[in-house]
Every structure is written in structure tokens, then in C-alpha cells.
Amino acid sequence: MKCQILHESAGRMRVHIVRTRMTLAQADQLEYYLAAQPAVTGVKVFDRTGDAVIRYQGARSSVIAALAHFAYDRPDVTALVPEQTGRALNREYEDRLAGAVMRRYLRKLLLPFPLRQIGTVLRAIRYIAEGVKCLLRGRIEVPVLDATAIAVSVLRGDFETASSVMFLLHIGEILEEWTHKKSVDDLARTMSLGVEKVWRLTDGQEILVPLSDVETGDSIIVRTGSMIGLDGVVISGEAMVNQSSMTGESVPVRKTVGGYVYAGTVVEDGSCVIRIEKTAGTGRYDRIVQMIEESEKLKSAAEDRASHLADRLVPWSLGATLAMWLITRNPTKALAILMVDFSCALKLAMPVSVLSAMREASGAGISVKGGRFLEAVAEADTIVFDKTGTLTYAAPQVDQVIPFGGNDETEMLRLAACLEEHYPHSIANAVVEAAAKRGLLHEEKHSEVQYVVAHGISSSIGGEKVVIGSYHFIFEDEACVIPAGEQAQFEALPRDRSLLYMAIGGQLAAVICISDPLRSEAAEVIAQLHASGFERIVLMTGDSKRIAKRIAAEVGVDELYYEVLPEDKASFIRREHEAGRKVIMIGDGVNDSPALSEADAGIAISTGAAIAREIADITVSAEDLSAIVTLKQLSDALMARIHRNYRTIIGFNFGLIVLGAAGILQPAATAFLHNASTLAISIHGMTNLLPEKACAK
Numbered sequence: 092m093k094c095q096i097l098h099e100s101a102g103r104m105r106v107h108i109v110r111t112r113m114t115l116a117q118a119d120q121l122e123y124y125l126a127a128q129p130a131v132t133g134v135k136v137f138d139r140t141g142d143a144v145i146r147y148q149g150a151r152s153s154v155i156a157a158l159a160h161f162a163y164d165r166p167d168v169t170a171l172v173p174e175q176t177g178r179a180l181n182r183e184y185e186d187r188l189a190g191a192v193m194r195r196y197l198r199k200l201l202l203p204f205p206l207r208q209i210g211t212v213l214r215a216i217r218y219i220a221e222g223v224k225c226l227l228r229g230r231i232e233v234p235v236l237d238a239t240a241i242a243v244s245v246l247r248g249d250f251e252t253a254s255s256v257m258f259l260l261h262i263g264e265i266l267e268e269w270t271h272k273k274s275v276d277d278l279a280r281t282m283s284l285g286v287e288k289v290w291r292l293t294d295g296q297e298i299l300v301p302l303s304d305v306e307t308g309d310s311i312i313v314r315t316g317s318m319i320g321l322d323g324v325v326i327s328g329e330a331m332v333n334q335s336s337m338t339g340e341s342v343p344v345r346k347t348v349g350g351y352v353y354a355g356t357v358v359e360d361g362s363c364v365i366r367i368e369k370t371a372g373t374g375r376y377d378r379i380v381q382m383i384e385e386s387e388k389l390k391s392a393a394e395d396r397a398s399h400l401a402d403r404l405v406p407w408s409l410g411a412t413l414a415m416w417l418i419t420r421n422p423t424k425a426l427a428i429l430m431v432d433f434s435c436a437l438k439l440a441m442p443v444s445v446l447s448a449m450r451e452a453s454g455a456g457i458s459v460k461g462g463r464f465l466e467a468v469a470e471a472d473t474i475v476f477d478k479t480g481t482l483t484y485a486a487p488q489v490d491q492v493i494p495f496g497g498n499d500e501t502e503m504l505r506l507a508a509c510l511e512e513h514y515p516h517s518i519a520n521a522v523v524e525a526a527a528k529r530g531l532l533h534e535e536k537h538s539e540v541q542y543v544v545a546h547g548i549s550s551s552i553g554g555e556k557v558v559i560g561s562y563h564f565i566f567e568d569e570a571c572v573i574p575a576g577e578q579a580q581f582e583a584l585p586r587d588r589s590l591l592y593m594a595i596g597g598q599l600a601a602v603i604c605i606s607d608p609l610r611s612e613a614a615e616v617i618a619q620l621h622a623s624g625f626e627r628i629v630l631m632t633g634d635s636k637r638i639a640k641r642i643a644a645e646v647g648v649d650e651l652y653y654e655v656l657p658e659d660k661a662s663f664i665r666r667e668h669e670a671g672r673k674v675i676m677i678g679d680g681v682n683d684s685p686a687l688s689e690a691d692a693g694i695a696i697s698t699g700a701a702i703a704r705e706i707a708d709i710t711v712s713a714e715d716l717s718a719i720v721t722l723k724q725l726s727d728a729l730m731a732r733i734h735r736n737y738r739t740i741i742g743f744n745f746g747l748i749v750l751g752a753a754g755i756l757q758p759a760a761t762a763f764l765h766n767a768s769t770l771a772i773s774i775h776g777m778t779n780l781l782p783e784k785a786c787a788k
Contacts, residue, residue, distance in 0.1 A: 092161040094143075102132075102148060106158065108141045115178050117163050123171040128157045138178070177273065184269035191265060195258050211250045214257050215241045231406045239409065240426055240758070247422060255759045259766050273777075289313075289320045290513075292364060299512070307367055314362040314513055315542045318355065318704075321367050325350045328363035332356050333706065357704075408748075415752055426758035427751025431744050431765045440736050440769065444776035448729040451779050455721050456697070456712025462729075464708040467692040469726035470673050474625050475664065475686065477678035478632035478642055479518060479589070479607055480696055482716070487518060487607040489525035490588060495581070495599045496574040503601035505531045507593055510548050510559055513540045518591060521605055555596040561633065563654075565592040565599070573599050586637055607638075609645055612716050617646045619720045623727075627672075631660050633682065660686035677719065694719065721781070728780035736772055743768050 093109040108121070118138035125134040125145060130153040133146040147154050162168070198207060222238020225231070237260060244253035290297045292310040302320050305311065310326065313319050319332070331343040334356035343359045346352055352365055408428065416425040445462035452459050459465055476482050492507075494500045508526035511519035540550045547560015549569075558569050565571045571594035573581050584590060584602055591603040610616075617628055630648040632639050632655065639653035652663070660676070664686055667674045676683070676690035687693030687707045695707035704710050711718040747764055750756040756764070 092158060092163075094158055097142065103144070103146050104151075104154070105142055105144050108143065110141060113138045113141045115182060116172075119172050119176045119178055120163055120168050121161065123173075123176075124161055124168050125154075125157065127171055128154070130154055131157075180272060181269075184265060184272075187265050188262070188269075191258070191261055207254070208250045211254045211257070212245060215245055215253060218257065218260070231409065233405060236405060236408055239412070240762075243422065243426060244758075252426070252758055256762050259759075259762050262766070305367055307369070309367045310364050311367065312362060312364050313358050314540070315358055315360055318357050319352050319365065321354050321365075322369035323352060323365035323367045325352060325363045326366045328361065330358045330361035330363040333359050357706075411748065411752075421754070423758060424752055424754055427754075427756055427761045428748050431747045431751065431761050440740065440772045440776050441733055443773045444729065444732050444736065447777045448725060448780055451781070452722065452725055455725070456715075456718050457722050457725075458710040460708050464692040465726045465729050467673060468675060468709075468722055469730045471675045471691060472624075472626045473629065473667055473672050474620060474627070474675045475629045475631055475660070475677065475690070476648070477660075477676075477683050478630060478634055478639065480679040481677055482613045482630065482642060482646055483607040483609055487521045487589070487605050489521050489603055490606045491585070491604040492525075493580070493584065493602045493604065495577050495601060496595075498595075498600050500601070501529070501531065503593065504529065504603070506552070506557065507559055507591070507601070507603060510540060510550055510557065513542075513548075518589070518605060518607075522591070522603060552595075557593070557595050559591065559593040562590070562592060565594050569594065569597070571597050571599055587641075589634060589638065609642060610716050613646045616716045616720055617648060619717070620723065621647075623720065623723045625723075629663075631655050631663065631686075657682045657685045661689045664689040694722075725780055732776065732780060736776065739772060740768075 094106045095109060096104055097107050098105040113121075113136075115138055118136045121143060122134055122136040125131050125136075125143065128147075130147045130149045131145060132148055134143060136143045145154060198210065202210070218234070218241050219238045221234040222236075222242075225234045225238075237256075240256055241253050244250070244256065288299050288301055289305060289311045290313070291300045291305060292298075292312055297312060305321060311321070311323070312328075313330070315330075325346050325348055327348060329345070329347050332346050332352060333343045334353055346363060351368075352363075354369070408431070412425045412428045415428055416422060419425075442462075445465065448465060449459045449462075452465075479487070489504075492500045492504045494503050504522070504526050508523045508531065511522045540548055542548055547558060547564040549556065549558045551557060558565060558571070571592075577599075581599070581602075585604055588604040589607050591605060592599065593601045593603070620628060627650060628648045629650040629652070630639065630643050630646070631652045632642075634653060636653045639651060643651040652659070660678075660683065664674050664676060673691045675692045675694060676686045677694040677696070678684075678687055679696035683695075684706045687695060690708075692709055693707040694709045694711055695704045697704065697710050697712050709722065711722065744765060747756065747761050751758070751761045
């Protein structure tokens with residue numbers, strides 16, 4: 092690619108791309124290509140001028156080489172560009188804003204005064220009609236204020252004021268819409284479905300393949316706890332599907348043959364075979380935007396209070412305007428008050444601050460489904476942790492496979508991996524990974540696999556029932572027995588490991604010993620959470636008393652509950668609610684789903700079961716548990732910003748009313764300052780709440 096260096100300093104250069112015109116798509120290709128270069132620390136491409144500003148570290152020659160090798164529309168370049176980049180959105184609103192300003196001044200320059208008067212009256216009709224519609228619905232809100240101000244100005248013959256007010260309102264509408272859509276767009280582009288592989292049916296065999304390899308018309312199978320990776324139609328089986336993130340439905344929906352299912356939804360119970368209708372990427376961005384817009388309905392109590400207050404203040408503004416006119420008989424002073432309303436700032440700045448906080452959280456590896464949950468984190472006094480995959484690493488390891496009943500160790504691991512790979516969880520992943528490291532191929536020779544929540548997996552092979560899971564599931568629920576003469580070996584099983592039991596035909600066949608090391612940052616994170624304001628930190632696990640006590644002592648939790656079932660965790664949270672406490676639950680498995688749903692804010696670990704991520708209100712990256720501390724800091728900072736904005740908006744706009752009533756500010760000036768303050772507060776609301784290093788991944 093030909094380019095010219097326009098300016099250069101240490102670690103920074105501005106280059107001009109030598110071509111007639113640069114399209115938006117080409118600008119995105121160049122920007123994402125340069126951003127992917129190891130030496131580049133920041134880049135901004137300006138499509139209007141064809142320039143690129145590049146910041147880099149290290150050798151200048153590496154940047155020059157990257158520019159020299161760049162070419163548009165190369166597959167490896169276009170693959171770097173996401174479905175939506177935000178450039179087109181910004182261009183749309185930049186053009187709309189410039190067009191509005193240009194039209195206003197062209198009218199002033201080219202049209203005679205009588206024609207401008209007619210144009211003002213015609214434009215006023217829309218605002219007056221909106222105000223009348225609002226009154227007919229029995230509501231006195233902002234459109235009534237706008238309509239009154241414009242109508243009074245027109246009736247007084249003050250067409251210049253009416254025109255200025257409508258111009259400012261139009262500019263304000265564009266800026267408010269742009270601000271809101273940009274916030275949603277920024278957040279949507281940080282989110283993804285998180286589905287990388289699916290089970291594809293090929294010649295009657297289930298094969299785990301990358302999502303990108305699936306084509307329209309292929310069939311995939313999805314079971315309990317797994318996320319549906321692609322849109323399609325159910326062709327066999329039956330399942331209860333949680334699709335609240337896409338449709339807003341609060342309860343699982345029964346899907347049978349012929350039912351349509353959506354990518355990003357989760358099978359809560361059952362299994363089904365799906366014929367793919369849409370491949371990866373199709374409509375994903377639009378669906379995520381829909382989910383975010385749906386999540387905006389989950390407003391925090393602070394947002395709701397601000398919104399309701401804004402509506403309640405409108406009649407007072409009208410009353411103050413009328414009172415001013417009755418007292419002074421000065422329409423200019425009355426209009427100056429009418430030009431100020433609290434609603435715009437209160438209703439725009441609060442949601443924008445929340446959307447910005449959600450975007451900032453995404454940058455820290457935290458996905459939040461609504462402002463209500465950030466407020467819940469800020470106000471919670473109790474936090475409940477699951478153990479496996481949460482306080483311990485999400486990637487436990489198989490240390491040893493101990494066969495019983497004369498079975499072969501390798502064959503037992505092969506069979507265990509064959510069963511466990513259908514229901515991904517940290518323990519299941521460890522078994523599958525151990526088999527892969529030994530090069531064990533495990534063909535699908537068993538019958539349909541059934542998952543029993545919080546207990547284990549059941550299937551059959553060669554006519555014999557095979558079960559794998561917890562001690563409770565194998566020996567109490569399934570009444571399996573230890574082979575004769577092997578009781579001593581069973582009692583000698585290691586006590587410092589998590590044990591996974593497998594039985595065939597009602598007899599213990601193998602025990603898989605799994606090490607589940609504590610996260611290195613766990614103790615420090617618990618200490619930081621204590622310092623941040625949590626009064627009680629609780630550990631609840633289905634693991635044994637011995638292992639649970641060791642973990643609890645090492646991390647420093649306040650309370651410990653061991654050998655608990657899913658319903659026990661949910662019951663604990665209900666009791667806390669009855670005692671007047673707000674509770675956060677953190678987990679990663681299917682068995683954590685009831686408690687995640689019951690909590691004021693359920694937090695799932697990103698590598699956990701899909702159903703846990705779907706039901707949870709917040710998902711955090713599994714890379715570092717300190718993301719939970721960041722979440723707490725972000726939530727506290729958001730609520731502080733909301734309360735600060737609330738005070739600023741009320742105080743500033745009240746000041747404008749006083750100045751307008753005193754005759755110091757004219758109506759156009761109060762309208763300008765009101766809109767300018769609304770925009771300034773909204774733009775400030777889009778800035779990061781925490782220092783950059785605090786939100787780094």
C-alpha cells in the first residue's frame with residue numbers, strides 16, 4: 092500500500108494513504124489491521140482525509156513494514172474487522188448534525204423573512220401536535236412544555252425565538268439519540284455468545300466441531316445445560332429452552348419438533364436435534380443489541396426515582412411559568428422558565444451512565460445484564476461463593492484413575508471422558524482433557540446420556556447401566572456396591588482430592604482423583620471484598636467436609652456450608668432475604684443455577700455451564716477472580732455518579748429558572764444552557780468510572 096508520512100515524532104506518526112477516496116469499510120480494515128500489529132499501541136484512521144495516526148513502541152521499521160504489506164479486502168485483514176465497528180453509526184449522526192446546522196443558516200441567508208415565518212409555523216405543528224397527544228393521554232410531560240413554549244412564541248409573533256427553540260430541540264434530539272445509540276453500540280460490540288464448538292450429527296455419529304465449520308442444513312444436538320450456538324428448527328427430541336435474553340420471556344419455553352430455536356439461548360432440560368437455518372454471525376449483533384435494549388428495562392431504583400421525579404416536575408414547571416406571567420405579565424420571563432425542564436437530563440444522563448458502566452465492565456471481562464444488578468452489587472451485604480471453578484481454578488486436573496473390579500485404567504478413563512464431554516463443567520473438562528493428553532479416542536458407543544443435576548450422569552453401554560458422579564449419587568441414589576475384596580482399596584482412597592465415582596452394572600468400576608487447587612488470588616480477593624463493605628462472605632459447596640474446611644480456612648470466609656444440594660443454596664438465600672439482607676451468589680455449574688436465580692445479583696464464571704451464564708445476571712472472566720472486586724468498585728462508583736448527577740441536574744436547572752425569572756437570561760439562552768448542560772452531563776456519564784489500570788483485563 093502506498094502512503095506518505097505527514098508528521099512524525101517519538102513513538103507516533105501520521106500517514107496519508109495515497110488513494111482517491113477511502114470508504115468506511117476500508118478505514119475499518121486499515122484500523123483493525125494496524126491495531127493487530129505487535130508494535131502498535133494505538134491507532135485512529137480518518138476516512139474523510141485518508142489519514143492514520145499511529146502510536147507504537149519499539150522499532151519504527153516494523154510499522155513501516157506493516158503499512159507496506161497492507162492490502163484491502165485480504166481475507167486475513169477482513170477477518171479482523173467485527174460485524175459492527177461503530178464508524179458507520181458515528182458518520183450517520185455527524186452528517187445529521189451538520190445537515191441540521193447547515194439548513195438553519197442557509198434558510199437565514201437565502202429565504203426572505205415572510206417565508207422563514209411560514210417555515211417556522213410549519214415546523215411548529217409537529218411539536219404542538221406531540222404536546223396535544225401527550226395531554227390527550229392524560230399526561231403532562233416534556234412535550235407539553237416544548238409545545239407550550241413554541242406555541243406562545245408563535246402567537247406573540249416572536250418567530251425568531253420559536254425557530255431558535257425548535258432548532259435547539261432538534262439538535263438536542265440528535266445528540267441524545269446519538270449518545271444513547273453509541274452507548275448501546277459500544278456495549279454490544281464487547282459481547283459475544285461464547286459458543287465455540289457444537290455437537291454435529293454426521294452419519295449417525297456425534298462429532299464435536301468448531302462453530303465456524305457448521306453450515307446451513309447441518310444437524311446439531313444440544314443437551315441440558317448447553318447453549319444453542321446457531322438458529323435452527325428442532326427436528327427431533329424435546330427440550331425446555333431458556334430464551335429470556337432474546338425474547339424477554341421469564342420462564343423456559345417448551346420446544347418440540349418443528350419449533351424454532353435461537354442462538355444464545357440455553358437448554359434447561361431435555362435434549363433436541365436442530366437443523367441449522369442461520370450460520371454463525373447472521374444477525375448476532377442485532378440480537379445482542381435487542382438484549383441490551385431489553386436489559387435497559389432492568390433499571391436500578393435510582394434510575395427509576397430520577398425518571399419518576401422528572402415526570403412529576405413537569406407540572407411544577409408549567410405552574411411556575413404561569414405564576415411568573417400572572418405576577419409580572421412579562422412573557423419573556425415566563426418563557427425563560429418554560430425553556431428549562433429537568434426531565435431531559437434526568438432521563439438521558441442516568442441510563443447513559445449505566446450503559447457506560449456496563450461497557451466499562453465488559454472491558455474488564457464482566458458482562459452485566461442491567462443497571463439493577465450493578466445497584467444490587469453496590470448495596471449487597473452478603474456474598475455467597477461456590478467452590479469448584481470459582482474459588483478454585485476453573486481447570487482442575489485428573490491426578491489418578493483407580494480401577495476397581497478388574498477393569499482397565501485406560502478404558503475407564505476413556506469411558507468417563509466419553510460420558511463427561513456432553514456436559515461441560517470444570518470437573519468434566521478435566522476428565523476430557525486427561526483422556527486427550529493420553530491420546531485416548533472415545534467413540535460414541537453408549538446410549539443417550541442423561542444428566543442428573545448436582546449428582547452425575549447416567550447412560551448404558553452394552554446393555555449395562557453406567558453412572559458417574561458424586562458419592563451420594565453412586566452409592567445412595569443408585570445403590571451401587573464396592574466389588575468384593577476391594578473395601579480396603581476403597582478406604583485407602585486419597586482424602587486430599589475431589590473424587591469422581593463411576594459404576595457399571597451396579598458395581599464400582601473406577602474412582603477418578605481430581606486435584607482442584609485454590610486460586611492464587613482467592614485469599615486476597617476475599618480480604619478485598621471484606622474491605623469493600625461486604626459484612627458476610629459465605630462458602631457453600633457440595634464437596635466433603637474435609638476439603639471444604641481446608642479451603643475455607645485458606646481463603647478466610649466468614650461461614651461455611653458443605654455437602655449441600657442446589658436447593659440448599661437457594662434456601663439459604665431466601666432465608667437471608669427474609670432477614671432483610673441483599674445477597675450476591677457466585678457460581679459456575681448447572682447445580683448453582685437455582686441459587687443464581689434466587690440472588691439479588693447472580694454472578695457466573697465465564698468458563699462454567701452455559702445455563703449458569705444464561706440465568707446469571709452478571710458473568711465474570713475466569714482468568715482472575717479479582718474481576719469481582721473490580722465489579723464492586725465499578726458498582727459503587729456508578730451509584731456515586733448517579734447521585735452526583737442527580738444533585739447537579741436539579742441544582743443547575745433550578746439556577747437557570749431563577750436567572751430566567753430575574754430577567755437575566757432570555758428564553759433562547761436558558762434553552763441553550765439547559766440543552767448544553769444535559770449534553771455535558773451525558774458525555775461525562777460516558778467516561779470511565781475507574782482508572783484505566785483498574786479495568787484492564
